[in-house]
Amino acid sequence: MFESAELGHRIPKEDWDREVPVLREALLDAQYDLAGAKGFPVILLVAGVDGSGKSETVNTLNEWMDPRHIQTLGLDKPSDEELERPHMWRYWRMLPPKGKIGIFDGSWYTWPILERAHGRTKTSELDQDMARVARFEQMLINEGALVLKFWMHLSKDAQRKRLKGLEKDPKTRWRVTDRDWRHFDMYDTFRQVSERALRATSTAEAPWIVVEATDPRYQRLTVGKVLLERLRARLDMPAPKPVVMPPAPRVAIDQVNVLKALDLTQRLDKKDYEEALLELQGRLNLLTRHRNFRKHSVVLVFEGVDAAGKGGGIRRITQALDARTYRIHPVAAPTEEERAQPYLWRFWRNLPRRGKVAIFDRSWYGRVLVERVEGFCSEADWQRAYSEINDFEDQVVRSRSIMVKFWLSISQEEQLRRFQERQDTPFKRFKITEEDWRNREKWPAYETAICDMLDRTSTEIAPWTLVESEDKHFGRIKMLRTLCRRLEEEL
């Protein structure tokens, strides 16, 4: 894969002087078009071997373009905040919004390649990492991003010369560290591992672009020109037509489904409820003060039709928690900032660090529920969301997060009763809108979406707990008890 980048490509100074001004102007034009109405995020990775002028290239791009529309993202050691969240969290928080170019000096490739080269992981683990990366990039592309991946390459000889050259000059000697020479001794290993990583992730939509780094002028001009060409091609492309997909398969050919199979007649009388509530809230509070609690984070998801009792359930849980421990994230229509990012971005940003509880009042499941039923996203978008959600939850749980997902179920009649009660009670009236009534009419469509969601996303690592909430007391106690049990198992 590296042959073309070992030919001694060079750009003479006079060509550089002639071409750079033209390129800069064209890049600026493209940047302004990108910032316009049809803009998309550009994710530009600069990766490659040590000493191959990655930072310098990034700096050049910054000089050439309007820095107001660029985010430069240099990867330092992960912060404590980052270490306490899934590995990809640090990259999610860096993603550029629509209309901006995010330049990554170091990326999601850095760590897996280093780990494998140092023998701390196996080939199968590298492949696993790269498969995850490929899915992540495919998601970015599906969400409209332009992903450009540059690999800066130096032949072994060229790298040796470069390191020696830097060392000789007192002005640049500081840039060559022992680590650089140690890496150089591992050149062949790095080359082999990198090739494997690049091969697994060089897709039609986001191919790796290998750039020879011997001559800085050639290197920077190549990056600039390819960036311009890809930007222009994408800007001038007609808007993609939505992918035509056959509808998702309907499986239950009889009238039985998990929702209908629930026994909604289960109740708990007031006295039993109050006793159990006190006991469970006490247990929960103790659990959050368990010495192992700080080694985990907790993610709670509350989903259910309107008036199913999500708010009440959440309150019964937070009553047992220290206010510094938890944060509630009510999920409504996305903000402008959120709309400029991939769908899952607003949930990634709210993932808790260790020792904290994030409570999602509605969640990322909106995509396969309301957005599906109301047609707020395309068929292809919500159909791919199941895998994206499973991938997301897998990463969350692997980072030692305890995830508990509640589906609160009530009958259509009970919903009507509660709606009427809300309408009749002045201090509850704010809780009911015209939209709630409209949603009610789509009950069967929602039921299908809910069953599909449960089938596709109730997994060993993040199972759904179905909560019979027809009787509020019963539902609340079931949730508290489930939560306590899960924490007891995991701590």
Added chain:
Amino acid sequence: MFESAELGHRIPKEDWDREVPVLREALLDAQYDLAGAKGFPVILLVAGVDGSGKSETVNTLNEWMDPRHIQTLGLDKPSDEELERPHMWRYWRMLPPKGKIGIFDGSWYTWPILERAHGRTKTSELDQDMARVARFEQMLINEGALVLKFWMHLSKDAQRKRLKGLEKDPKTRWRVTDRDWRHFDMYDTFRQVSERALRATSTAEAPWIVVEATDPRYQRLTVGKVLLERLRARLDMPAPKPVVMPPAPRVAIDQVNVLKALDLTQRLDKKDYEEALLELQGRLNLLTRHRNFRKHSVVLVFEGVDAAGKGGGIRRITQALDARTYRIHPVAAPTEEERAQPYLWRFWRNLPRRGKVAIFDRSWYGRVLVERVEGFCSEADWQRAYSEINDFEDQVVRSRSIMVKFWLSISQEEQLRRFQERQDTPFKRFKITEEDWRNREKWPAYETAICDMLDRTSTEIAPWTLVESEDKHFGRIKMLRTLCRRLEEEL
């Protein structure tokens, strides 16, 4: 993922009696439409837990439909032929052509799930296998196939009851083996592993459809109805528009490329050539009789512009081989049978078993060369071909195949000289056509395609050898020497 399939779904006999005739008629209609002009292959997997009536379901589908348009593919132990080729070879040879339904009782999932459940592989290896499977299925879908995956599920209780029931009845006792009970003891492990496999491969285009297998009527009617619904949806869908893709990036901004960097002036005089030829052919012949030769297969790829000397090079190699050892596959336009299959199918079918040499005179690289330049396939098709080819070669090499790929390079002037010579020599005239002259005019477009191909597909596991063939003697000796060295390294 299995909750919906543990609800005790049932279809009463009277519903069955009423619905089956209607379904059968509709399925037959769909089958005939499928066999028509716009037909596509249907790949239907029936997988799931032991004793869940997989074979019975397959039999039912065969009864219901026209068996002339169905291929039923039961997986037995792999044959010796299959064991000597890449794991996926047996599935490739079973793929149904356009217009047919291939029903797989057992599939590419069987082995990875069994291996993991028995602890013979790690989770990361299962993930690696599933990533490969996902890429394979995505390729099938990109090639136009409809992929339907049914997972037959029994709860632990239901499975126990079923096995006991079968054992009690003297007529069915034979069907329950010790292996079934051993597997039953591993129910939880299997469930966990299967769930992981299903989750990793449940995509928007080919989601898993989990079917409760407790009631055979429910099970079979579900499979039939979902099959009908998916067939109909796909048949009635408008032809997909070609995906609009930006052109592949152009990297070399100077005029330097790997082809131009070759030193085509290298020559070998007749005497040296004849000596080297004899020595190398002798060495090669000995190598094919080396005791380890039978442990490998050999795949040779010859690519190059017209008149570059592929035929002559191949002859100098086969002169040293026993005729039972090798087979030459000249690659021209695909046959009708081949056009009814995914692009790589015709190369998969010609993979050699151990101890054999397959010589491809032109190859799977046609897709990224002639098909790209001449527009015989869409931009999206050839852009994704690089990964598909790398995947293919990876599988071939992993199955202990030695792959050597030659790119024969000549200058445009030398090609002209050879063309004229062909035209002027009566017994060579058959070798030159109008098309050859037309191709010549597209030299620059071919050069771009060749360089891209070398960059994207010259890998550690299957590197390209560039052969300076301006002087035929020099080129032939380089090929023979390269081949001998590679064999010496590997044997």
